[in-house]
Amino acid sequence: MKRTLADWNRKFQSVHSPFLRYGLSVVCVAIALGLSLLAQYYQFRDIEVPLFSLAVAIATWYAGIGPSVLAVLLSAACFTYFFTEPLYVFEVSPRDIPYFLVFVAWAAIIASVGAVRRRIEENLRETRDRLQIEVEQRAQREDEIRNLNEELVKRAAELEATNKDLESFSYSVSHDLRAPLRHLVGFSELLQRQTASLLDDKNRRYLQTILDAAKKMGNLIDDLLAFSRVGRAETKGTLISLEQLVSEAVAELSPETKGREIAWKIDALPVCYGDRSLLKLVVVNLVSNAIKFTRMRTRAEIEIGCVGRNRDEAEIFVRDNGAGFDMQYVNKLFGVFQRLHLPEHFEGTGIGLATVQRIVHRHGGKVRAEGAVDEGATFYFSLPKAQIAAERTANPS
Amino acid sequence: MTTLGRILIVEDDPNDVELTLTALGEYNLANEVVVTRDGREALDYLYCRGEFHSRANENPAVMLLDLKLPRVDGLEVLQQVKADERLSMIPVVVLTSSHEEKDKMRSYKLGVNAYVVKPVDFHEFVNAVRELGIFWAVINEPPPGSVKKAL
Numbered sequence: 001m002k003r004t005l006a007d008w009n010r011k012f013q014s015v016h017s018p019f020l021r022y023g024l025s026v027v028c029v030a031i032a033l034g035l036s037l038l039a040q041y042y043q044f045r046d047i048e049v050p051l052f053s054l055a056v057a058i059a060t061w062y063a064g065i066g067p068s069v070l071a072v073l074l075s076a077a078c079f080t081y082f083f084t085e086p087l088y089v090f091e092v093s094p095r096d097i098p099y100f101l102v103f104v105a106w107a108a109i110i111a112s113v114g115a116v117r118r119r120i121e122e123n124l125r126e127t128r129d130r131l132q133i134e135v136e137q138r139a140q141r142e143d144e145i146r147n148l149n150e151e152l153v154k155r156a157a158e159l160e161a162t163n164k165d166l167e168s169f170s171y172s173v174s175h176d177l178r179a180p181l182r183h184l185v186g187f188s189e190l191l192q193r194q195t196a197s198l199l200d201d202k203n204r205r206y207l208q209t210i211l212d213a214a215k216k217m218g219n220l221i222d223d224l225l226a227f228s229r230v231g232r233a234e235t236k237g238t239l240i241s242l243e244q245l246v247s248e249a250v251a252e253l254s255p256e257t258k259g260r261e262i263a264w265k266i267d268a269l270p271v272c273y274g275d276r277s278l279l280k281l282v283v284v285n286l287v288s289n290a291i292k293f294t295r296m297r298t299r300a301e302i303e304i305g306c307v308g309r310n311r312d313e314a315e316i317f318v319r320d321n322g323a324g325f326d327m328q329y330v331n332k333l334f335g336v337f338q339r340l341h342l343p344e345h346f347e348g349t350g351i352g353l354a355t356v357q358r359i360v361h362r363h364g365g366k367v368r369a370e371g372a373v374d375e376g377a378t379f380y381f382s383l384p385k386a387q388i389a390a391e392r393t394a395n396p397s
Numbered sequence: 398m399t400t401l402g403r404i405l406i407v408e409d410d411p412n413d414v415e416l417t418l419t420a421l422g423e424y425n426l427a428n429e430v431v432v433t434r435d436g437r438e439a440l441d442y443l444y445c446r447g448e449f450h451s452r453a454n455e456n457p458a459v460m461l462l463d464l465k466l467p468r469v470d471g472l473e474v475l476q477q478v479k480a481d482e483r484l485s486m487i488p489v490v491v492l493t494s495s496h497e498e499k500d501k502m503r504s505y506k507l508g509v510n511a512y513v514v515k516p517v518d519f520h521e522f523v524n525a526v527r528e529l530g531i532f533w534a535v536i537n538e539p540p541p542g543s544v545k546k547a548l
């Protein structure tokens with residue numbers, strides 16, 4: 001019921017045709033006049049003013065200023081004609097003026113209330129429109145987010161599939177590539193054994209070359225697999241004393257330093273955060289390189305230290321006085337199977353520094369190197385310091 | 398008196414079979430060797446089915462099992478053997494090319510007795526096979542119900 005009244009209210013107010021609006025005003029005054037005359041006929045007195053006021057009010061409320069003025073004039077005229085002495089004449093006497101003023105004042109009050117009401121309504125409508133736009137925008141943004149999310153899910157699935165492919169690839173490399181290699185080596189050795197007395201030196205050397213090449217390929221496959229495992233292995237982060245890690249690595253490499261004079265200089269090293277076994281691999285690789293490339297020095301010098309580059313990162317270096325390298329090729333240094341020395345001089349497959357770089361990158365650090373031919377080399381790697389890393393894992397942004 | 402246990406080899410690659418037999422032959426361990434070429438054949442042998450239906454129902458002293466096999470693969474064979482009450486006591490040695498952590502984990506979870514990665518180097522391969530042969534076929538006392546012949 002309330003709802004329909006409000007609906008009607010709105011409908012009336014939104015009528016714009018001037019004919020209807022002025023008509024409403026005339027009809028209202030006519031009804032007020034009729035009712036007043038009826039009341040007078042039945043001896044009810046003094047309800048003319050409220051009835052005409054009501055007519056003025058309705059005309060003002062629903063029809064606006066023009067019809068309101070018309071209603072006031074018509075009411076005043078009817079009042080003068082029908083209800084004030086002398087009756088049935090249009091004679092404006094000073095006694096009529098208060099009634100006229102009552103109608104005008106009443107019309108003014110209703111008009112101002114209407115204006116306030118309209119302003120409020122306008123504001124409400126504006127707010128509603130704004131809200132509606134905002135809701136629409138939000139829905140749009142939600143749609144966008146949903147789309148992005150779907151894309152992310154798809155990407156993740158694709159990545160997972162690629163990862164699976166890679167895994168099965170490295171599995172089949174490890175399984176299927178190794179078997180023929182083993183047969184190559186096995187049967188070559190059998191042949192070597194069976195024909196030792198029949199072959200001359202040249203043919204024996206051929207056979208030996210086949211064997212060496214097959215073994216080398218075996219090493220390359222093993223290194224490549226280890227390298228790919230480093231990329232796939234899950235990292236377990238803990239606090240690590242680098243000093244301890246370095247002394248373990250040096251002890252582990254002691255078989256390689258037998259009979260050599262090496263001056264070790266190991267500075268104080270910070271505590272870092274990372275995967276212990278992977279970071280140990282980094283240190284072992286760098287130190288074993290330093291040992292290898294200082295082989296021709298009568299007195300090798302290897303220094304391991306730390307440059308505290310800034311508050312968040314520690315930069316560790318391994319410096320040697322060995323063969324060094326040409327800075328021109330520094331960007332090749334960390335590539336897979338890249339070598340800057342001839343295999344006759346220094347053995348190795350060229351996977352060590354690539355592994356180092358991969359592990360350090362997985363820890364969010366960087367690697368770099370400095371060196372000069374025959375003047376030694378320095379390898380740097382940076383790691384987030386323990387405190388920073390702990391904070392970062394506590395509240396990942 | 399020294400006795401020699403029967404070795405069941407499950408290996409699909411003929412070259413590997415030949416190398417293994419050569420390695421065992423160098424130490425006179427090749428007499429009591431049965432070779433099956435895939436997991437299905439190995440299970441047929443163990444259950445005395447198919448072409449093995451007429452063999453004496455005795456278990457081998459050790460099974461050398463490759464993982465990557467046609468039809469039924471090594472891990473499936475291992476699972477079935479370890480799940481069968483009568484076969485579960487047979488010592489199973491996985492002899493494979495695979496270094497993969499995953500394969501090792503799964504083999505040990507299924508109850509493998511040893512896991513040996515075939516070395517690329519022939520000497521090491523011969524040594525590995527010889528030591529496996531000597532340990533499992535000669536030194537180790539197999540569970541009751543296994544074939545053992547006097548040397």
